[in-house]
Amino acid sequence: MGLLTTVVLVSGCRKFEEYPPEPEIGYNNFILLINPETNISEKGLLSITYRDGDGDIGLEQNDTLFPFQRNGDFYYNLKVRYFEQQNGILVELPFNFSGRIPPLIPKDQKKAIKGIIEYEMDIFDPTSTYDTIQFQIQLIDRALNISNEVSTPLIVRIVPRP
Numbered sequence: 001m002g003l004l005t006t007v008v009l010v011s012g013c014r015k016f017e018e019y020p021p022e023p024e025i026g027y028n029n030f031i032l033l034i035n036p037e038t039n040i041s042e043k044g045l046l047s048i049t050y051r052d053g054d055g056d057i058g059l060e061q062n063d064t065l066f067p068f069q070r071n072g073d074f075y076y077n078l079k080v081r082y083f084e085q086q087n088g089i090l091v092e093l094p095f096n097f098s099g100r101i102p103p104l105i106p107k108d109q110k111k112a113i114k115g116i117i118e119y120e121m122d123i124f125d126p127t128s129t130y131d132t133i134q135f136q137i138q139l140i141d142r143a144l145n146i147s148n149e150v151s152t153p154l155i156v157r158i159v160p161r162p
Contacts, residue, residue: 019053019112023139023147026050028116030135030152032123041157042124046080048137048150051114056142058103067144077101077140078119085132085154097121097135107142123157131159 028047035042050057059068059077067074076098083090104113123133133155139147 017051017112017114019051019114021053021056021141021143022145023050023052023057023141025137025139025147025150027137027150027152030155032155032157033120034158038160039158040124040160042122044121044123044155046119046121046135046137046152048117048119048139049114050117050139050147051112052141053112054110054141054143055105055113056107056110057113057139058101058105059142060103060107061100074140074144075100077142078117079138079140080119080121081136083134083136084128084130085134086130090134095125101139126160129159129161131157133157 026049028049029045030047031045032041033043033045034040057077064070064075066072069075078099078101080097080099081092082095082097083092085091099119101117104115105111117139135152135155136149137151138149
């Protein structure tokens with residue numbers, strides 16, 4: 001699982017922006033983090049924008065009862081699918097890069113929010129010599145509304161050569 005940094009921008013008191021209750025996300029950036037000792041891309045920092053009309057994004061650590069139970073469909077609210085380009089074809093691999101975003105505003109508040117989520121992931125796979133990867137991302141709110149899906153561009157990692 002990755003490390004999460006979240007920036008929340010909440011509507012000010014003068015001008016209220018309105019968004020639908022389903023979260024909407026956009027691809028912002030992906031930064032390869034290179035280990036200077038090995039010169040290998042071991043981690044990556046994914047950055048997505050989000051907005052949500054009622055601000056119900058995020059799960060507490062103890063949110064583990066249905067429908068957020070471990071091994072359930074909604075345990076992770078940041079769904080990240082992993083693809084590797086193998087011989088020119090993107091192949092989805094069953095690695096879990098998904099994460100749990102904590103509440104972005106208190107659960108008892110309902111207000112439109114927007115901001116940036118930064119999510120650090122371990123991307124080093126010692127069993128693979130393929131260097132090109134891609135991620136597809138969705139965000140799920142507490143009402144189980146699922147966002148649109150965004151993809152990173154193709155990302156070229158620095159991998160060890162045999």
